Amino acid sequence: MKLFGIFALIGSAFGQEDAQQAPVEARLLISKKTDTKILAENVDMTFTYKIYNIGQSAALDVEFTEENFANDWSIVSGDAKTSWKSIEPDSSVTHEIVVKPSKAGAQNITSAVLNYRPSSDSEETVRSFSSDYGVANIIPENEFLRNHASHGIDWLIFLVLTIPSILFPYMLYNKSVARFTKAKKN
Amino acid sequence: MARGQKKNTGFSEKELELLRNFSPNTSSKGMAVFWIHALYVVIVPIWIQARVHQYPVGEQMIYLVLGTLLQAFALQFAYKNVKNVQKEKIALQRTEAVSAEVTAQVGTKVARQELEDRILWRKGEVAENESIHFSILYNNCIYLGLYLLFSVIFFKNWAPLTNYTFSIIVAAGAVAGISRTK
Numbered sequence: 577m578k579l580f581g582i583f584a585l586i587g588s589a590f591g592q593e594d595a596q597q598a599p600v601e602a603r604l605l606i607s608k609k610t611d612t613k614i615l616a617e618n619v620d621m622t623f624t625y626k627i628y629n630i631g632q633s634a635a636l637d638v639e640f641t642e643e644n645f646a647n648d649w650s651i652v653s654g655d656a657k658t659s660w661k662s663i664e665p666d667s668s669v670t671h672e673i674v675v676k677p678s679k680a681g682a683q684n685i686t687s688a689v690l691n692y693r694p695s696s697d698s699e700e701t702v703r704s705f706s707s708d709y710g711v712a713n714i715i716p717e718n719e720f721l722r723n724h725a726s727h728g729i730d731w732l733i734f735l736v737l738t739i740p741s742i743l744f745p746y747m748l749y750n751k752s753v754a755r756f757t758k759a760k761k762n
Numbered sequence: 763m764a765r766g767q768k769k770n771t772g773f774s775e776k777e778l779e780l781l782r783n784f785s786p787n788t789s790s791k792g793m794a795v796f797w798i799h800a801l802y803v804v805i806v807p808i809w810i811q812a813r814v815h816q817y818p819v820g821e822q823m824i825y826l827v828l829g830t831l832l833q834a835f836a837l838q839f840a841y842k843n844v845k846n847v848q849k850e851k852i853a854l855q856r857t858e859a860v861s862a863e864v865t866a867q868v869g870t871k872v873a874r875q876e877l878e879d880r881i882l883w884r885k886g887e888v889a890e891n892e893s894i895h896f897s898i899l900y901n902n903c904i905y906l907g908l909y910l911l912f913s914v915i916f917f918k919n920w921a922p923l924t925n926y927t928f929s930i931i932v933a934a935g936a937v938a939g940i941s942r943t944k
């Protein structure tokens with residue numbers, strides 16, 4: 577019984593070592609995230625997709641599809657559908673999309689999809705899903721503008737608008753004071 | 763006295779002109795300047811309300827129009843009061859300088875009484891203009907400063923209409939209220 581236990585332990589150690597080795601065929605993992613802190617209507621958001629090949633073979637005919645932004649969103653830059661001929665083992669590629677929500681409220685942002693051939697011998701394609709973002713609470717545009725926007729240009733325009741009210745009377749008053757102060761000295 | 767006949771005040775035309783020069787009443791030109799400045803300065807905060815506080819201008823325009831008219835009235839009231847207070851002070855300060863200027867211009871060409879009248883008239887004119895400019899500058903600075911303080915800092919989380927209403931009440935009210943102090 578004790579001998580059996582020792583052999584089982586040795587066997588499981590070898591088994592674990594096998595599990596930690598990279599898969600022989602290509603295996604793609606894809607992460608999807610955004611660094612945009614405030615999600616607001618009509619405000620650009622950048623989604624970054626990082627695709628890692630953790631397999632030992634190159635992934636071939638990789639097709640990326642992102643269908644989350646088809647409705648109530650507009651794509652500012654980047655492609656919702658793109659492809660790569662191959663992704664080498666132990667390497668990664670990055671893809672970015674800039675999108676803009678046209679509607680406020682809670683929106684569920686799910687996974688992007690990857691289709692690829694795991695090896696040159698394989699004719700079948702493998703489907704892989706990215707991490708999903710989850711529920712995005714898009715705040716209305718006016719709330720964003722009121723609470724988060726910097727309004728730099730607006731304040732500059734305000735300063736220009738105050739010129740006739742402050743600067744002109746000041747200049748006229750100062751001119752008169754200077755003139756009669758000078759006259760008094762002379 | 764027959765109807766339509768003017769009452770004889772006992773003053774000559776020149777004396778009447780001098781009296782008008784030193785009266786607390788603002789000339790029609792001065793009043794026009796006050797109203798134009800008052801209307802302009804109370805419209806400027808609407809830009810901040812619309813852009814920073816996202817005030818719905820199209821939907822709630824009536825409150826802006828009412829607010830503008832009431833504030834303009836308060837501002838021109840303040841302009842008049844501050845101008846009247848400052849005019850006396852400025853007239854005293856400018857006596858020497860104005861005398862020197864007028865004397866340099868006309869010298870010994872006119873009689874002494876005429877020279878004194880000219881100096882008085884010129885002093886009144888200078889005091890009137892300078893006090894108008896000072897009054898507009900002073901009141902506008904206080905009005906805009908108070909409006910920004912209350913609208914952007916104290917009331918910043920209030921709804922846009924409430925923010926506007928209370929900010930202008932404080933700003934225009936304070937300006938009108940302190941305008942009579944010497």
